[in-house]
Amino acid sequence: MKLIIGNKNYSSWSLRVWLTMKVKAIEFEEDLRPFDVENNYADFFEFAPHGKVPVLQDKGETVYETLAILEYLAERFPGLGLWPTGSKRRSAARCIANEMHAGFAALRQACPMNMRREPSRLEVSAAVGKDVRRIEAIWDECLQASGGPFLFGEFTNADGMYAPVVNRLAVYQLSDTDAVRRYSRAMTGLPAWQAWLEASRREPWVVDIDEV
Numbered sequence: 001m002k003l004i005i006g007n008k009n010y011s012s013w014s015l016r017v018w019l020t021m022k023v024k025a026i027e028f029e030e031d032l033r034p035f036d037v038e039n040n041y042a043d044f045f046e047f048a049p050h051g052k053v054p055v056l057q058d059k060g061e062t063v064y065e066t067l068a069i070l071e072y073l074a075e076r077f078p079g080l081g082l083w084p085t086g087s088k089r090r091s092a093a094r095c096i097a098n099e100m101h102a103g104f105a106a107l108r109q110a111c112p113m114n115m116r117r118e119p120s121r122l123e124v125s126a127a128v129g130k131d132v133r134r135i136e137a138i139w140d141e142c143l144q145a146s147g148g149p150f151l152f153g154e155f156t157n158a159d160g161m162y163a164p165v166v167n168r169l170a171v172y173q174l175s176d177t178d179a180v181r182r183y184s185r186a187m188t189g190l191p192a193w194q195a196w197l198e199a200s201r202r203e204p205w206v207v208d209i210d211e212v
């Protein structure tokens, strides 16, 4: 099984799948392809029909789009608890995972994931503020219901989907609620998170458009 990812410093979609696989101890070969913004990521079309990362290659199949990959893994490894148990909790996890995938455009655009950015406060628009308030509400509600440390107790695909937001809230200093602090502590305490962060710090590439 091979996972093709982008720069660890900037590729939020790659982090989602990579972290989930590491936390669930799914073995894979990592293939990192640095962003080539100047050429509009042309080489990504060599391995993916949509020209984006992450991409999972398994048993001759190419699986792309983050949520589709996470669903594929949940089916391939049914014993790993990639979705929570209980149909109500599972559908709640899928709702927020889809919300992440399709939403929060203002936050994603204004505040790119940047693992090694020194934390400093960014003045943000009302639209970004609205996204942040919604994320605070989701995390608060989920942690209250589950007791934590992750959104549904144990780490699931929903946590994979929200992982990059932990970086964004911290490095742009966008929120400091109890739930955000608690969830960020759990996420950044994962050995896999630390490994990704360390690797991002060693990367030589700087992508100007993602340096806010």
Ligand SMILES: N[C@@H](CCC(=O)N[C@@H](CS)C(=O)NCC(=O)O)C(=O)O
Binding pocket: 006, 010, 011, 012, 013, 014, 040, 041, 044, 051, 052, 053, 054, 064, 065, 066, 067
């Ligand atoms: N909807 C895609 C988004 C993936 C995506 O945008 N990946 C970025 C890197 S984090 C990328 O490959 N960008 C290249 C491009 O936009 O051409 C997913 O869910 O996987």
